[in-house]
Amino acid sequence: MTLFGYRVPMMASLLVWCVLWEIVGRLDLVFLLPPLSEVLSAAVGLVQTPSWQSATVTTLRAFFTGMVLSIVIGVPLGILMGRVKIADDLLGMWVNIFSSAPLSALVPVLMILFGFGERTIVAAVFLFAIWIIVLDTRAGVRHISPSLIEMARSYGASRRALYLKIILWAALPEILAGIRLGLIRGVKGVVIGQLLVAIVGYGALFETFSRNFRMAEFWALTIILFAFALLIAELIERAEAKVEYYAGAR
Amino acid sequence: MATGIRTESEAVGLATRSTRGEVDGWRDQPVLLRLVSIALFAGIWEIAGRIPVSFAFPTFSATFTAFIGLIADGSLPLAYVSTLQPLLLGIVLSAFLGVGLGTLCGLWRTGEWLLIPVFIVLQAAPVAAFIPMVTFVYGIGMTAKTLAVMILALPVIVLNTYKAVRNVNESLVVMCRSFLGTRWQVVTQIVLPDASPVIFAGLRLGVAAGFVGVVLAELLITPTGIGDLITFHRSRADYAEMYATIASIIALSTLTLIVLQWIEVRVFRPETRGA
Amino acid sequence: MRAAVLRKEPSSMPAPIDPIVEVRGISKSYGSTEALRGIDLDFPRGKLTSLLGPSGCGKTTLLKIIAGLIKANAGSIAVDGKVVTAPGPERAFVFQDFALMPWATALRNVAFGLELRGKARAEREEIARHYIAEVGLAGFEDKYPHQLSGGMRQRVGLARALSVDADVLLLDEPFSAVDEQNRRKFQEDLIRLRSNQNKTFIFVTHSIEEAVYISDRIVLLSPRPGRVSQIIEPEIDRSGDPDLIHRDKHYLDTVQEIWQGLKQYAE
Structure with missing residues (x-):
């Protein structure tokens, strides 16, 4: 959008919404919505509390453990499905089902299998993130130009070299896209998991704040979470931009 | 980030089939292999339950028996009546609102500038955190559940519609204008028909998100419906019944999505039908 | 005739x-x-x-x-x-669609056949440089395929085939x-x-x-x-x-x- 001849970046409109939030909050128009300034000062206060800090450590640890697991398992699984037809035929259906199923319904199962603790959260992150990573990796492998594989074969590539020097690299744009979407889903997994377990990390904080109507802190925590989710997506997108040039060139 | 809007719909597999050119998913897998795959899954489940991997891991057969029992005693159908109402209402509302807003943003620059970033944020962020909040405001009834569905379903529908309208085939628009089409005709005769496959794909993703929303709402806050059935059987340690309920909602959502995808292929993508 | x-x-x-x-x-x-x-x-x-x-x-x-x-x-x-x-x-193959690795420079693409044969890096790059010059691409060693025109890309493909000395x-x-x-x-x-x-x-x-x-x-x-x-x-x-x-x-x-x-x- 252009305003007075200047190109205003799209995300700048979020500032308009922030101002609107402040006004609505000041006027006390919507129940449970304190003004943004109050929320921000609550956020400043919140990040200094030990309970927030320890909750953040717990949350981040569970998130990254779950993500590492889903990448380490998801990428090889996707490559396997992309290269081996029988694996694709047998697993494809389930990966498709789980990638769009309401996985939040499975969190209660995770709770009884893994207990009311961090392991459940790790499992939830893993369960939310892995399927899209598998699907995208598989698609990336499927779309490698056949001539690139023939090229490697004609110059005598071993099986190992074929996978490490050609397939992994050629599928990298899609693998990264899958990981980015997986990270976004993983954030949702960690939040949903913690909300349902309700005694771990941010889930416990949300529970406390909303039970005691500490709305400024509730919103502050929400903003921190949103910012974290967007930051992660942005970082991966940067990495993707670096490989994008060759996604189009194939 | 503002320019290249990426949504979940770019996720491959069940999500989109058009962009990557390859038709995969349900239709072209031979039926036999799918049955083998299901049998294998059930078999592994059965064995894992027999070992057992956990005291809380019932066998496939026990779960299936429990499923029959839940249908027979009426508790499962009753729970679904209570779950599907807000789901359906939320989806319908999100569909109208989402397609409307998405089209508006696709056609009107100021609307795009104002609204699209909000939906990008809502799509990428864990909006589930809002669900407890919704209950505070609206209680534990139908309204809260419907809103939970809409919170999750609306962003993906808006963004897909917006993308579809923005990326409409420019030469078709030029063609319509060169034959003296009015602005209204361009939108109704060219833009919306050309965008309809992607819009419908967005609706399908919205339905998937709606299922997540309603289940989450019922698990978190409102003690009714499927979520309540899951929580209830967990508290009584009736694990087979609990698993049966969970499997049923996942199966229902999967079947719904298959049907929607089938419609999508039949109606909106005739070019892929012969493949 | x-x-x-x-x-x-x-x-x-x-x-x-x-x-x-x-x-x-x-x-x-x-x-x-x-x-x-x-x-x-x-x-x-x-x-x-x-x-x-x-x-x-x-x-x-x-x-x-x-x-x-x-x-x-x-x-x-x-x-x-x-x-x-x-x-x-x-035997060495030159492909219709060039089959260049988009993530690798012209130099690495040309040297790839030798890389697969386990030749030491310095040696294979020297050979690759020679054939890049031979096909008229001297100065483009560090460019990526997407930075080259179609004709230049195929020259890279040709240099790759020549460099394995088939x-x-x-x-x-x-x-x-x-x-x-x-x-x-x-x-x-x-x-x-x-x-x-x-x-x-x-x-x-x-x-x-x-x-x-x-x-x-x-x-x-x-x-x-x-x-x-x-x-x-x-x-x-x-x-x-x-x-x-x-x-x-x-x-x-x-x-x-x-x-x-x-x-x-x-x-």
Whole structure:
């Protein structure tokens, strides 16, 4: 959008919404919505509390453990499905089902299998993130130009070299896209998991704040979470931009 | 980030089939292999339950028996009546609102500038955190559940519609204008028909998100419906019944999505039908 | 008719002196579609032989069978008297769509064949630099494929094939994805390369002019199923100015003659 001849970046409109939030909050128009300034000062206060800090450590640890697991398992699984037809035929259906199923319904199962603790959260992150990573990796492998594989074969590539020097690299744009979407889903997994377990990390904080109507802190925590989710997506997108040039060139 | 809007719909597999050119998913897998795959899954489940991997891991057969029992005693159908109402209402509302807003943003620059970033944020962020909040405001009834569905379903529908309208085939628009089409005709005769496959794909993703929303709402806050059935059987340690309920909602959502995808292929993508 | 036309009958086909690649009874089907039927061919050492024919005649399939990339249903391929069934170091392939690794520089792409053979980095890069200069790309070593034009990309593909020092170069319609001006330049360069590299070239093309312009020997294939229909050896002097070849009477006559033969296959 252009305003007075200047190109205003799209995300700048979020500032308009922030101002609107402040006004609505000041006027006390919507129940449970304190003004943004109050929320921000609550956020400043919140990040200094030990309970927030320890909750953040717990949350981040569970998130990254779950993500590492889903990448380490998801990428090889996707490559396997992309290269081996029988694996694709047998697993494809389930990966498709789980990638769009309401996985939040499975969190209660995770709770009884893994207990009311961090392991459940790790499992939830893993369960939310892995399927899209598998699907995208598989698609990336499927779309490698056949001539690139023939090229490697004609110059005598071993099986190992074929996978490490050609397939992994050629599928990298899609693998990264899958990981980015997986990270976004993983954030949702960690939040949903913690909300349902309700005694771990941010889930416990949300529970406390909303039970005691500490709305400024509730919103502050929400903003921190949103910012974290967007930051992660942005970082991966940067990495993707670096490989994008060759996604189009194939 | 503002320019290249990426949504979940770019996720491959069940999500989109058009962009990557390859038709995969349900239709072209031979039926036999799918049955083998299901049998294998059930078999592994059965064995894992027999070992057992956990005291809380019932066998496939026990779960299936429990499923029959839940249908027979009426508790499962009753729970679904209570779950599907807000789901359906939320989806319908999100569909109208989402397609409307998405089209508006696709056609009107100021609307795009104002609204699209909000939906990008809502799509990428864990909006589930809002669900407890919704209950505070609206209680534990139908309204809260419907809103939970809409919170999750609306962003993906808006963004897909917006993308579809923005990326409409420019030469078709030029063609319509060169034959003296009015602005209204361009939108109704060219833009919306050309965008309809992607819009419908967005609706399908919205339905998937709606299922997540309603289940989450019922698990978190409102003690009714499927979520309540899951929580209830967990508290009584009736694990087979609990698993049966969970499997049923996942199966229902999967079947719904298959049907929607089938419609999508039949109606909106005739070019892929012969493949 | 000065072009020596060798009919397919074995009696009239003089055994070429010293064949480096021998194709014996190659047949290939894809399901019920017969792509190649009973191909017998010899490729003379140090010559450039073109496989020419309309689409669907199986010329690329035959080339890939020679390369060891596709398995034939029947028949055998021998290189230097040894039967081969898989890719080997004595053959190098140039791809129609270049098959460059988009994540690697021109230098690494050219050196890739040697990298796969385990040659030390410094050594393989020195060889690669030499051949990059040879194909006229000096100064572009550190560019990525997407920074190069179509013609330059194929030069990278050619340098890669040259750098592994194979005796036989297999070129699959290498210029079909290159624009017309660059294609002409490329063809001239290929004539020069052929005269100073002492290698055997097997060249697949669907362009009659291109085949006559560059080939010592043209194998005409007829489609559905692919069979050898004619072998032609254009007697064209290529030692002088390459531009003169296009006006050479023998060149024009041979093009005309092949066109008369292939006309029937045009849709």
